[in-house]
Amino acid sequence: MKIHVITLFPEMFRGPFDKSIIGRASDRGLVEVNIVDLRGFGIGRHKLTDDIVYGGGAGMLMKPEPIVSAVESIILDSERESARSAWVVLTSARGRLFNQRVAAELCNHSELIVICGRYEGVDERVSQLVVDDEISVGDYVLTGGEIAAISIVDATVRLLPGVVGSTQSLEDESHSRELLEHPQYTRPAVYREMEVPKVLLSGHHAEIARWRREQSILTTAHRRPDLLAMAHLNDTERAIAEEAVESPGEDA
Ligand code: SAM
Numbered sequence: 001m002k003i004h005v006i007t008l009f010p011e012m013f014r015g016p017f018d019k020s021i022i023g024r025a026s027d028r029g030l031v032e033v034n035i036v037d038l039r040g041f042g043i044g045r046h047k048l049t050d051d052i053v054y055g056g057g058a059g060m061l062m063k064p065e066p067i068v069s070a071v072e073s074i075i076l077d078s079e080r081e082s083a084r085s086a087w088v089v090l091t092s093a094r095g096r097l098f099n100q101r102v103a104a105e106l107c108n109h110s111e112l113i114v115i116c117g118r119y120e121g122v123d124e125r126v127s128q129l130v131v132d133d134e135i136s137v138g139d140y141v142l143t144g145g146e147i148a149a150i151s152i153v154d155a156t157v158r159l160l161p162g163v164v165g166s167t168q169s170l171e172d173e174s175h176s177r178e179l180l181e182h183p184q185y186t187r188p189a190v191y192r193e194m195e196v197p198k199v200l201l202s203g204h205h206a207e208i209a210r211w212r213r214e215q216s217i218l219t220t221a222h223r224r225p226d227l228l229a230m231a232h233l234n235d236t237e238r239a240i241a242e243e244a245v246e247s248p249g250e251d252a
Contacts, residue, residue, distance in 0.1 A: 001160055002032045005149050006070045007116040010035045012146040022154060025163045041066035050119050059120040071113055071130040086111035088132045091145030095134030100175035103155040116145030178231040180224060182215035221245045
């Protein structure tokens with residue numbers, strides 16, 4: 001997969017994209033991240049990328065021409081077929097909410113372009129001309145799209161085949177199976193007089209799987225009851241979930 005990030009602050013991506021899982025995925029050729037400095041597409045001697053807001057209002061808005069030129073430089077100037085069909089994402093507090101399902105959707109595109117807004121946002125004509133998808137990482141406003149882009153790219157890249165060591169860990173984690181993850185423990189078995197649940201030490205795989213499933217349901221019921229409506233639960237599990245929602249308590 002090839003991912004282009006268009007930004008006024010290329011240096012913000014150095015740590016997150018050079019290290020850890022994304023860094024290793026790049027080194028192994030599983031993903032290629034190309035950071036595009038929007039300033040290079042700025043207008044005039046001063047390389048302007050922002051301007052006043054028509055109709056009045058506080059702050060400045062990102063001009064359409066530099067962003068559209070940056071996107072077109074990737075799509076039109078490329079010989080790659082995948083670049084011509086690249087999926088263009090605008091980070092935006094007004095976008096559809098990002099989640100695991102959206103990350104899995106993005107994973108299906110062989111080439112992505114992510115645009116980072118700044119200031120008061122981006123001239124609307126950018127969306128009309130070159131954007132396929134506006135994505136928000138949550139119901140709050142960030143200073144710029146860079147932190148949103150890092151989240152979007154990170155969550156998407158770790159779903160690419162081979163990036164995370166074990167596919168089991170992707171399948172089991174929160175949001176992959178409609179429920180939040182069950183509690184997890186590592187050594188020591190007793191820490192400050194707190195014991196790891198005995199079933200996890202039993203070696204009895206069926207019992208462990210049953211315990212984990214029930215704990216996932218309880219954790220979800222206590223912390224994110226909104227997720228239960230969409231979850232596929234049998235009658236017994238649904239009853240456990242409903243009781244937990246009505247009488248919140250300890251998960252594990
Ligand atoms: N005036 C805009 C509004 O009310 O929606 C907010 C602009 S914000 C200060 C500047 C940029 O940060 C946006 O253009 C967008 O790229 C990014 N941004 C802010 N909040 C975001 C969010 N929740 N998700 C994704 N991007 C966000």
